[in-house]
Amino acid sequence: MKPLLALRWALLATLVALLGACATVPPGGTGNTAAAGAAPAAAVAIDPWESFNRKVYAFNDMIDEAVLKPVATAYRDVVPQIVRTGVNNVLGNIGDIWSAANHLLQGKLQDGLEMGMRVATNTFFGLGGLLDPATGLGLTRRSEDFGQTLGRWGVGTGPYLVLPFLGPSTVRDSAGLVVDRSANSSILPLSSNEQYGVSALELLSVRAGLLGATQLLDQVALDRYSFLRDAYLARRRDAVYDGAAPMEVFEDDAAEPPAKPVPASAPASAPK
């Protein structure tokens, strides 16, 4: 049966992920593995499987161009906004349950409770999640997945990994994804066929939401692969730190020496 096979894959992936994480991550944790703004050398360190990843990326791109993007575009153009928002809300509400759990797993009691309140509000006052009255009440969605939880627990990202069909990930986040999927499928009591349907709808909904973003990527990136990689890694790093990641250095190594030093007259504006 398929679920059993999936479970076996899940275990295998988790095992590989943990091995990968142990082998590649320095004791410092996730801090220095992010490639955002880093020199190209650092990008290579985080992406040792680049040639493989580029192939998967090209494959995904092909699938996306041929199937996913046209379908998502049609979905956006044909299905009325109100229905798409409803679909988004219902899927989001289910996702919020697992987000709440992840907040709690990370020891963030208040965030966990707020997300729990959010789910309760939207389920009972938002027609089972179809509407989103909670946002208006200040219960903002703060998504958390198991990859973030692992990061919070100190598991490093491991190398960057482009997954077939699913796109940018890392070894850690792939392991997290396996847990996310099985958690989400246990929230909804569905047969595996129905589960595939929900997953497909989810993918479609996410892809439709990203139509603007991918068009932008085409226009601004000199190399889409590395742009997407760096953006993904930076976003995940930021998410693990809940938006308060340690400040990165602003590399300005071409500044003329006399232009840069802090003048003695300028007061150092760093109240410590």
Added chain:
Amino acid sequence: MFKPLLTAMTVVSAVLASPAALAEAAPDALVRQISVEVIDAAKADKAIQAGDVGRVLGLVETKVMPHVNFEVVTRSAVGVPWRTATPEQRSKLQTEFKTLLVRVYAGALSQLGDQTVTVTKTQPVAGSTQMVVQTEVRGKGEPIKLDYRLDKAAADPAWKIIDVNVGGLWLVQNYRSQFAPELSKGGIDGLIATLVERNKTAAK
């Protein structure tokens, strides 16, 4: 009897206070002001919402650019090879890079709906004169993080933006790894050619 005096005093103090306040506007106040102005202008402009790059360019030029140190932006993205670039090459790089970045901005602005921007935190960057102002753009979905890195040049007392962080990614710094392969392949002129090409295809 007191009124004229009071008025005169108010006028004098306002005149005295405003240029100073403008020149040394705190980084967070500056970011707040720019955000509000840009969002209001974008909301009121149908052409911008339709993604009209020309219009966005105008908006950015008047509202944002005066507060950006674009030389530092370009120089830091190019890195060491900047030192050997001629003044013409430097100005060409700046023009093309600006066009590219404005496109990012145009895309983001066209997706603006009913959003509000709140400054969530302002903090100095250790070991530098820089400040980072963090904002959150709140709308329908999950809030978007938008941070600004500002610095003061030695010659200019005003704070200038030198990098923007969208959803965790420092945009200008990220271009270092975009530019590096081009620079090692074709040098400064190679990079300029690539940027021109990219801007041309994107304009279609």
